[in-house]
Amino acid sequence: MALSAHADVLVDNVIGLTPDGKGGLERFTGLLIDDQGNISAVYHDKEKRPKKVAYKVDGKGRYVVPGMIDAHVHIMDTGFAKMTLDLSGARSLEEALVQVRAYVQAHPDRSWIEGNGWNQANWGLDRMPTAAELDRVTGGKPAYLSRVDGHAAWVNSAALAAAGVTESTADPSGGRIERAAGSRRPAGVLVDAAQDLVAAKVPQPRPSDRDTAFGEAQLEFLKQGVTALADMGTTIQDWQAYRRAGDAGNLRVRIVSYARGTDDMALIGGSGPGGWLYGDRLKIQGVKLYLDGALGSRGAWLKAPYADAPETSGLPRMNETQLGNLMSRAAIDNFQVAVHAIGDKANETVLDTIDQLSQTYKGDRRWRIEHAQVVAPADVVRFGQHGIVASMQPQHEASDRTMAEARLGPARLAGAYAWKSIAATGAPLAFGSDTPVEPPAPFVGLAVAISRQGADGQPVGGWQPQEKLTLGQALAAYTSGAAYAMFAEDRLGRLARGMKADFLFVDRDVATAPPEALRQTKVVETWINGQQAWSAARGVAKPLTSGKAR
């Protein structure tokens, strides 16, 4: 079935760059696209073009790269973050409180105050914020503010009261209620599973809210040049929003879903991963499981205690038997398994479990470890076994650097954000943003990947610079590697004959730009399936045909 009404389109006179599928990069100057949105020819230099095409796009010497593939996103959270209070810009506790007060006053209709993006590490604060501080600016309304990593929530007294969380409430399994010094009184921050105590009381978004959130997220991806993405933790509600978009012809980016747990996996996928829907725009591929939390909130599960909190080594969300059971449940129906593992103990445990399961579940499984953030040197080499995919996020390195040094101390940094070491084991790298934790900005990610530096150029020479990647490695991880990680390398991730015509016009040559310039790359046009989906000049483009599944 043709989703596009056009016949052959020739995109010519471009300075094109694509992974060549053999570990290198390749230049090209033109693309021929058929009426299914597939690339039917790639031209180099002055190679002869067809005389007759339905439509010709003169690239006028502009730069073309493949559409970026973000291997780890939270689509709906990204959209909802845009609909709630964004505290990621607050540089101090006081600034955050001012923003909350303004938001409360601007939204008198909201029964709960919801927000996200705060990070006390940016506030020069050596402690978590408190409920009492939040009470001052929330006018008695309950408030629930997610930390930037989603692994902790800052709540006020009204929210604690609404949820019945008191000094007699025990920490739930896999979670922790921060307590006021020297008492059991909840202080106002809930870590990991403890967040659910209050989150369960926050009113659920309506379906129309979900549709709005999806639209917001999709627009952001198009702007950033992200044409395909792996959604990590798709719920049935999320899936229904994606299907509504697909049914209405509004699904532009390509989504590969990893369901949030095995129940939603079976509910969404039935008895196995589904095929592509809506012209290769949507499929359910696997399941996302969480073994531990995050480093910032000390939820990451470490082999040894935190350097800056020797009383804890973090905590697993389930034990090894439970993890193995859930992974088996998925693997038996050929669903792909993606396990969140941040701490070195969590990574070791997933590796151990994959070792065991690989004896039973043979074939091309592509077990994914999400984040693989802190790995013991002895475990790094194990990534090269069993076809494990390392799904990592360069931007986290730059954001976490100082915090990671504090949490881990110097000895464990060698295995932290160790892209090059892991890639050297033969494990395929798939890069992503973890949006909304970081902006879904692949060119920022590329710049970090080759420099190990932040936007400020710090540290000079790069942090743990032995882990820098080449541009070719990094670009592959955002394109062909990410496609491979989602079982989509047969159609996505490279600009080559037979692949989908998903590409970007960008304002500079990413192959040669130094990191500080690469980071500033502007997307000029985003093309998906041989059609312009978005342009900086005109915003979202109308599809040539509706693409509506009827």
Add this chain to the structure above:
Amino acid sequence: MALSAHADVLVDNVIGLTPDGKGGLERFTGLLIDDQGNISAVYHDKEKRPKKVAYKVDGKGRYVVPGMIDAHVHIMDTGFAKMTLDLSGARSLEEALVQVRAYVQAHPDRSWIEGNGWNQANWGLDRMPTAAELDRVTGGKPAYLSRVDGHAAWVNSAALAAAGVTESTADPSGGRIERAAGSRRPAGVLVDAAQDLVAAKVPQPRPSDRDTAFGEAQLEFLKQGVTALADMGTTIQDWQAYRRAGDAGNLRVRIVSYARGTDDMALIGGSGPGGWLYGDRLKIQGVKLYLDGALGSRGAWLKAPYADAPETSGLPRMNETQLGNLMSRAAIDNFQVAVHAIGDKANETVLDTIDQLSQTYKGDRRWRIEHAQVVAPADVVRFGQHGIVASMQPQHEASDRTMAEARLGPARLAGAYAWKSIAATGAPLAFGSDTPVEPPAPFVGLAVAISRQGADGQPVGGWQPQEKLTLGQALAAYTSGAAYAMFAEDRLGRLARGMKADFLFVDRDVATAPPEALRQTKVVETWINGQQAWSAARGVAKPLTSGKAR
């Protein structure tokens, strides 16, 4: 988008019959069908046919009627009933027990014994069967056997033990645990909401089981000449099975879903009824709510006590405020509301609630009352108000007749299964089978509708014969009326220009057949969307094109 590859098809030389859309019936002799599966012309007598068509079907004088529309089915239950023990043929308790024993022996792999279709009213038994009786034939395995109407379950001691149902278990709200005479010991039958106590312990079907069940149900509908149906109580699991069928190009019949409660309504439909999917094969239109139970199990909510059980008047599943709240929740987002009401008190309560809601929710709402089985004469006239649709099932009358006389006594029979009286108020009638409660056999339903007699021709002259319908009324209720009831009269229910080419070849003239012959009508071919979907000679036809939504 064209779902069928063929160009114009001429179906000619038939003796056609269709509702004329003005309350009467109309004959025709030929149909022209375009490549979208729509009727582009209807020919009468020797009216001139186009000379050039891509394909011509010579009807050879066979009879053609519209595809039947079943206004009230339970698709997945129908499919699952075919996968579990069917006790509907048992003519005595002893026969039922023999069947259970045989099933247990034939299925050693089943951890639970599941079945359905039993009806103690057919067993010459003036009591419900017991757990002790079932224990004798189940070899210690837990057993859960649904009564024919789905409003009661017969369970054994192992099932009661698995669910922890004991003499100290209280009747749940909206349900009743049958107790052994003179004690509180559970006797083995659970009525209405009490069924859930044990049902919750029965292993859930896997997605592949659901796909199999859907396929079984769909085949049955095609065989019976049912081309479209209203699914009453679609869960998200059911919906996903329908979508899997649609995504894979295996959805042949047209399904209009009424979600099982408002949560699944919002989850399936989002912020309002969805459009047609898969070439007009699937849509979510509204919500199904249950106000009471069934007459057979004395769960129907009556104004006065049961004639044969003066200690009870049945029971509502929710109070009027709850009903109003749920109906508002649906109506505010323009979902259509279908409320199950069997007893006269339940019907009065729904009518009262519609009276109130109609002041707020204006416009074309088509409030549906499902079954409307026992209505007080004073309430009958109220069906003509507010555009209420009476969704009724002729076969129930024939099956229930003797039981209804016992339950209701003579005084209340005037308002029982009162099709003609209700139609006379101007309320649109929509007929269905309630399958798996009755077989989805529209020609049996038509025969009952015009005769008020069972398969045995009893009672002579018909039961409460003043409620007999004309063939034209009855056929409309199974076609154009049922289409109207599901907001599909713009494309389904009549064979006329612009309508979908859903029709049947049948082996006799239903317009003139006497009831006993009408009942025996055989479907020879079932056509949907201008394509043969099933034929008695060759079974399910392969679609001309996949119809796959990509």
